[in-house]
């Protein structure tokens with residue numbers, strides 16, 4: 001890697017791989033979650049993730065490079081921790097809380113990565129790519145906020161109606 005272009009392209013591949021992994025993981029989490037609200041949140045974000053992958057396809061095209069993923073150990077670690085929760089949680093509410101925690105770790109990873117990609121796209125004179133990825137960043141932030149609300153309602157059901 002010699003240029004910012006190279007660095008940008010490498011991070012795009014990292015995020016592309018991460019999104020594809022998360023697509024599978026969200027499907028699994030949607031099946032494993034016990035609260036209906038959480039199932040819906042995971043399923044909705046899975047569909048959103050499909051759109052995010054398409055946006056990345058578009059961004060690769062705008063950048064003039066082939067869309068491809070590169071193994072991302074960070075997301076694999078986060079996913080492995082989520083799997084651990086699924087295997088080890090013995091109560092429904094423990095499982096749901098653990099799944100929310102794992103999903104939020106993934107969201108925060110994505111928020112960090114998209115933030116960087118957007119900054120670099122601007123720096124490289126690619127404002128259209130930055131705008132496109134900004135849409136995804138907003139979706140990730142919303143997904144994270146929704147998970148926080150679900151977690152709070154789980155701990156304090158009265159907060160839900162308040």
Ligand SMILES: [Fe+2]
Pocket residue numbers: 019022049052110140
């Ligand atoms: Fe995503």
